[in-house]
Amino acid sequence: MKHVLTTGTGEGTVQEVTPESAGWKYLGFQVHRLAAGAEATGNSGGEEQLLVFMAGGARVSAGGQDWQFSGRENVFRGRPHALYVPPGESWKVTADGPLEFAIGSAPAEGKYPLRLIRPEDVEVEIRGGHNVTRQISHILDPGDAEKLLCVEVYTPSGNWSSYPPHKHDVQNPPEEVDLEEVYHYRFQPDGGWALQRLYNDDRSLDEIVKVDAGDTVLVREGYHPVVAAPGYDAYYLNFLAGLTPSWVARDEPDLAWVRGSWEGAEDRLKLPLK
Numbered sequence: 219m220k221h222v223l224t225t226g227t228g229e230g231t232v233q234e235v236t237p238e239s240a241g242w243k244y245l246g247f248q249v250h251r252l253a254a255g256a257e258a259t260g261n262s263g264g265e266e267q268l269l270v271f272m273a274g275g276a277r278v279s280a281g282g283q284d285w286q287f288s289g290r291e292n293v294f295r296g297r298p299h300a301l302y303v304p305p306g307e308s309w310k311v312t313a314d315g316p317l318e319f320a321i322g323s324a325p326a327e328g329k330y331p332l333r334l335i336r337p338e339d340v341e342v343e344i345r346g347g348h349n350v351t352r353q354i355s356h357i358l359d360p361g362d363a364e365k366l367l368c369v370e371v372y373t374p375s376g377n378w379s380s381y382p383p384h385k386h387d388v389q390n391p392p393e394e395v396d397l398e399e400v401y402h403y404r405f406q407p408d409g410g411w412a413l414q415r416l417y418n419d420d421r422s423l424d425e426i427v428k429v430d431a432g433d434t435v436l437v438r439e440g441y442h443p444v445v446a447a448p449g450y451d452a453y454y455l456n457f458l459a460g461l462t463p464s465w466v467a468r469d470e471p472d473l474a475w476v477r478g479s480w481e482g483a484e485d486r487l488k489l490p491l492k
Contacts, residue, residue: 225432240436245398245459246323252313261308266326269301274317280309281332293453294406297337300357304328322457324365347480352379360464367458376448382476383441384467394468397460399437403429410450416442441470
């Protein structure tokens, strides 16, 4: 099955992943692009939805509440606003200027309330070290939603991310849980790209894909490490969904040792002159 989807041109819904199109059970994903003054509307139906505002400001209405925010210039200019919508709620987004937002969705019962997540609510974590350093901005963590998780990840030029390679395709808590996942990419400056490897233990899946700005990678199974091309900082928006959303995962056995190897190793390897 196809692993990489590209974002369409124009306005409106420019990318869409459904459980049926992805070949999995829970996770839906969309990217919307609006011109100034344009509106987008929706109803969550039997799902929980999270709207993540990637670029631009908006007026947002849902559940009898209204919010307005100026947003950020692009994904590399601060933390996001996001709107969590429980099942059975209608929402409307009106763009103040050019606006881009994404939606992750999954079936839900309505255990969590409608709420606006502001930039100051988004916890930032620096993970890894050495050339595996990256920044994680936590939007939805375990306990924040019924089936969804969501983070924004920033990987500096030339660095690795989602490393050591890990997987979450077997329901075996507390060691591992089964989660469907998308990676939606942006780069700084323009023209950047990254490589993502998708592989499993028996190598019946073993592919390397090149990703450009606006591409979305579907992680159906296996390990999925990423490396950003030198000169270009990478951003990806991760949505995950599963029966028991959790950050526990299984490291690739041959590379699990790397997790502890960067402590105290800030300097890159210096080759001897002789």
